[in-house]
Amino acid sequence: MKFRNNRVMEKYSIFIVLFVMIIICSLLNENFLSTGNITNIIKQLSVAAILAYGEMLLIVSGMLDLSAGAVLALSGVLSVSVYKSSGSLIIALLVAVIVAVVCNIINAIMVTSFKAPPFIATLAMQTVARGIALLFTKGQNILQLDNYVVFGQGNIGPIPVSIIFLIIITIIIWYLLRHTRLGRSLYAIGGNEEAAVASGINVKLNKYKVFIINGILVGIAGVLFMSRVNAGLPNGAVGYEMEGLTAAIVGGTSFSGGIGTTMGTLTGAFIIGCLNNIMNLIGIDSYVQQIVKGVIIALAVIWDIHSKTKKTTKVVLVEEKEKVVSN
Amino acid sequence: MKRKLVSVLVGISMVAALLTGCGSANGTTKTEDKGKDGYRVAYIARAQSDSFAAWLANEMMAAAEEYDDITLDVFDGQADDEKENAAIENAITSKYDAIIVQPNNGEAQRPYVEKIVAAGIVAITTNARIDGIEGASSVDADPYAQAAVNAQAALEQVPQNAKVVVLNGPSGNFHADERRKAWQAEFFDKRPDVEIVGEQIANWNKDEAVQYMEDWIISNNQIDAIISMNDNMAAGALEVVAGKEEFKDILSYGVDGTAEAMLLIEAGTMTSTCLQSAIDLAKLNLETVHKLLTGEEKQIDTDIDAPLINKENVADYVKMYKDRGLIQK
Numbered sequence: 094m095k096f097r098n099n100r101v102m103e104k105y106s107i108f109i110v111l112f113v114m115i116i117i118c119s120l121l122n123e124n125f126l127s128t129g130n131i132t133n134i135i136k137q138l139s140v141a142a143i144l145a146y147g148e149m150l151l152i153v154s155g156m157l158d159l160s161a162g163a164v165l166a167l168s169g170v171l172s173v174s175v176y177k178s179s180g181s182l183i184i185a186l187l188v189a190v191i192v193a194v195v196c197n198i199i200n201a202i203m204v205t206s207f208k209a210p211p212f213i214a215t216l217a218m219q220t221v222a223r224g225i226a227l228l229f230t231k232g233q234n235i236l237q238l239d240n241y242v243v244f245g246q247g248n249i250g251p252i253p254v255s256i257i258f259l260i261i262i263t264i265i266i267w268y269l270l271r272h273t274r275l276g277r278s279l280y281a282i283g284g285n286e287e288a289a290v291a292s293g294i295n296v297k298l299n300k301y302k303v304f305i306i307n308g309i310l311v312g313i314a315g316v317l318f319m320s321r322v323n324a325g326l327p328n329g330a331v332g333y334e335m336e337g338l339t340a341a342i343v344g345g346t347s348f349s350g351g352i353g354t355t356m357g358t359l360t361g362a363f364i365i366g367c368l369n370n371i372m373n374l375i376g377i378d379s380y381v382q383q384i385v386k387g388v389i390i391a392l393a394v395i396w397d398i399h400s401k402t403k404k405t406t407k408v409v410l411v412e413e414k415e416k417v418v419s420n
Numbered sequence: 421m422k423r424k425l426v427s428v429l430v431g432i433s434m435v436a437a438l439l440t441g442c443g444s445a446n447g448t449t450k451t452e453d454k455g456k457d458g459y460r461v462a463y464i465a466r467a468q469s470d471s472f473a474a475w476l477a478n479e480m481m482a483a484a485e486e487y488d489d490i491t492l493d494v495f496d497g498q499a500d501d502e503k504e505n506a507a508i509e510n511a512i513t514s515k516y517d518a519i520i521v522q523p524n525n526g527e528a529q530r531p532y533v534e535k536i537v538a539a540g541i542v543a544i545t546t547n548a549r550i551d552g553i554e555g556a557s558s559v560d561a562d563p564y565a566q567a568a569v570n571a572q573a574a575l576e577q578v579p580q581n582a583k584v585v586v587l588n589g590p591s592g593n594f595h596a597d598e599r600r601k602a603w604q605a606e607f608f609d610k611r612p613d614v615e616i617v618g619e620q621i622a623n624w625n626k627d628e629a630v631q632y633m634e635d636w637i638i639s640n641n642q643i644d645a646i647i648s649m650n651d652n653m654a655a656g657a658l659e660v661v662a663g664k665e666e667f668k669d670i671l672s673y674g675v676d677g678t679a680e681a682m683l684l685i686e687a688g689t690m691t692s693t694c695l696q697s698a699i700d701l702a703k704l705n706l707e708t709v710h711k712l713l714t715g716e717e718k719q720i721d722t723d724i725d726a727p728l729i730n731k732e733n734v735a736d737y738v739k740m741y742k743d744r745g746l747i748q749k
Contacts, residue, residue: 122639130638137631223469232474234652236680237748246659322626323659324680328469329627373635379621380591 106396107345107360114364118371125371132253138366139259140165140321140330142359143314144337145344146266147307149358152341153270154279154303155286155350156204156211160196160218161311162333166326167226168192169315173325174229176241185241190312196222197308201301219334226327235325245321255317262310267355275302283350339386340365343393364389458489459518459713462511463705466522466547467499472676472698473522476547479702480520487710501528508532518542518709526550526594542712546705547696548594549721557712557720559705563595563675565726566694567602567649570673573692573728574607574645577671578614582644585636586619587629587653596624599649599675607647617643622653629656637661646672651681651693658689677729677737679746685734692730695737700724 118125144161151157172189176182196218203214247254270276278299281289290296318333319325344361346353368389372382461484465477477494484492495511497504504524511519512535519536523529523545530550536543537555549558578584586603589596608614618636622628629648636643637660648654651674661667674681677695684690701724711717729737741747 124638127638130635133634133638137634227469227474231478232468232471233746234471234678234680236683318627322630322656324626324655326626328471329625369631370635373618373620373632374639376618 107343107357107364111360111364111367114367118367121371122374125374130370130374132256134363134366134370135256135259136253136321137370138340138362139255140314140318141333141336141340141365142259142362143262143310143317144333145340145358145362146262146355147310148334148337149341149344149346149353149355150266150270150279150303151211151307152338152346152348153283153350153353154300155283156300156303157215157338158197158200158304158307158311159212159215159334160200160222161307161314161337162330162335163219163222163226164193164196164308164311165315165318165330165333166328167196167222167229167315168312169319169329170226170230170235170325170327172312172316173235173238173241173319176238177235182240182243186244186313186316189316190309193310193312193315194305194308197304197311198301201304204304205297205300223327230325230327232327234327238320238323238325242320242323245317245319246323255321258313258317262313263355263359269306270355275299279303280351283352285351336365339390343389348394361393458491459709460516461490461492461518461520461709461713462514462516463492463494463520464497464504464507464511464522465494466497466504466524468496469499471678472696473547476522476698476701479698480705483702483706487706490706490710490713492706497522497524499524501525504529505532508536512536512539512541516541518544518713520544520546520705520709521550522547523550525592542709544705544709544712547701555719557708558722559701559708559720560723561696561701562723562726563598564602565723566675566696567599568606569694569726569728570675570692571603571606573730574647574671574673575610577691578607578611578645580613582614583617583640583642584614584645584647585633585640585643585657586616587632587646587648587657588619588621589649589653590623591621596649603647603649622656624650624652626652626656626659629653630659633657633660637664637667641666643667643670645691646670648672648674650674651676651678651690654690654693655680655684658684662689679741682729682734682738682741683747685729685731686738688731692728694726694728696726697724699740 124130147161148158168189171192172185175188176185200215200218203209204211243254245255249257278289278294281292281294282296282299286296318330322329340362341353341358342348342361343364344357344359346358368386372385463477463480466473468474468477481492481494484490495507497507501524505528508519508521508529509532519541521529521533526548530553533543533545533550533553533556537553543556544559545556546559547561548563549560588600617640618632620632622632633656646654646657648657654672654674658672661670671691673691674693675696677693677697681690681693685693704722704724708720708722711720738747
């Protein structure tokens with residue numbers, strides 16, 4: 094019974110953390126639970142959460158993407174630029190997605206065909222993508238976006254468009270990870286790549302697929318980001334890959350691969366989003382905000398390592414017990 | 421086979437990088453080689469990724485074209501003290517006649533600018549100046565004056581018992597600190613009735629300012645003015661209140677005179693800004709370096725003007741940006 098309770102706690106601990114946090118935040122500021130503020134929080138975390146899904150999928154399969162922020166900026170400025178010349182929102186959105194997917198296919202080629210570590214390959218892409226964004230815009234912001242802002246600032250009925258994007262993407266990623274062969278393969282690859290190969294999984298193809306999905310997510314995030322700030326910012330979203338990684342890790346994705354969930358990642362994004370929001374609402378100093386965020390990340394990683402160690406110990410104990418019984 | 425392919429690809433890319441490097445090696449941009457004996461000037465830019473720094477570098481090259489006896493090479497410090505210091509050392513080794521440094525972080529570059537002086541090379545620090553280096557000259561925009569002209573205008577414009585929010589630049593940045601000091605001395609100290617209901621560092625960034633303002637309007641139903649240390653952050657905060665009836669009379673102040681700020685002032689959304697003109701700064705830098713190189717003067721410390729831009733005179737500046745293609749006609 095105790096073991097079962099521990100499993101429940103382990104599985105739902107991240108949601109409990111968020112729940113407790115929401116209660117504390119609502120006590121700290123009366124406006125925290127207002128509709129306007131909740132909408133704000135979700136709008137603010139939508140870009141980071143979309144990036145976090147990409148990072149989560151990559152981490153689950155044993156990789157990561159350090160180029161997300163720079164590729165977001167590149168796809169965003171190119172999308173803005175295409176919108177200004179074509180006037181078509183659909184084409185602008187497609188351009189952003191295509192550019193980000195191309196960048197991610199290059200990442201995938203470096204990682205799968207040339208066996209470059211994802212850390213180095215995507216770091217190289219980060220520099221290249223940022224460089225192209227700056228070269229293309231000559232370092233200047235692109236202004237006068239007109240209707241392009243509908244993606245990041247518009248509403249469909251009472252719901253902001255960015256939140257609708259987030260909901261749809263969350264459902265798709267959840268379905269993909271839980272109910273498709275690709276999702277199961279990613280866990281297998283991240284858990285033990287050699288075993289995955291031995292069991293007949295096409296690791297290379299699946300890595301390509303996950304980078305392409307990451308590209309689609311980064312492209313959409315690029316459009317939401319630029320339309321939210323009503324400008325094409327070649328210098329924008331610096332370090333946003335860290336926001337995505339943080340949300341994924343806080344949400345229980347394990348850096349050693351094979352572990353991570355959609356709802357956990359979304360909850361991680363909410364924890365970071367609520368934290369940022371409440372610190373602003375109650376006027377906490379910028380420097381203190383950085384310290385608090387750093388502490389939260391450290392605690393999440395310690396929790397991750399601690400829970401894994403416990404699991405490993407349990408497995409070893411069971412295996413030893415079985416050996417004794419068989420002898 | 422794969423190894424051979426990799427070797428070939430690496431080889432091709434290295435050759436390509438070297439060939440490209442003829443035009444821009446290590447982030448270097450060269451003006452057209454005039455094939456003449458003249459003064460070689462190195463300009464070490466803070467970061468070509470910074471939109472103002474990029475604009476200034478472009479204007480420096482344009483201004484250098486006006487001088488037949490000056491060849492200007494631009495190097496990119498890439499917003500990194502180590503890289504900027506290395507670029508300064510390389511320029512000293514390459515025996516340039518003058519080196520203009522736009523510091524990433526004044527104190528980090530100070531010993532390297534002192535090395536320029538010690539090597540007998542003309543040294544200028546610009547945007548922002550590094551004070552107190554004997555033998556070095558400086559060309560800058562006075563950040564205190566830039567914020568002060570806005571603060572003085574705000575004294576009359578901001579209503580009694582107003583609630584305001586303040587957006588700061590990165591801490592430790594000379595321009596960010598001086599602009600904030602000016603607002604304190606020229607406005608907040610003289611208007612004790614004004615309450616700051618939110619103040620954060622948004623690092624000059626529009627997206628960070630958007631997020632802060634979104635939170636501030638939740639916790640405060642009255643905000644009378646946005647006081648920002650640059651235009652980018654002011655524009656971000658204004659983006660949040662755009663179209664909201666309760667904030668239709670909000671005042672907002674910035675600094676830099678960006679193209680976006682001109683459009684906002686023209687539309688009546690933003691109250692005022694102060695132009696930090698990269699064009700004027702570049703012209704004054706070239707004028708200064710020319711005077712120093714020709715021996716006309718030994719040391720110069722000078723500033724460009726800090727003109728206030730508001731509804732009355734914005735049309736002139738909109739035209740300036742239109743002429744440069746930074747605002748669509």
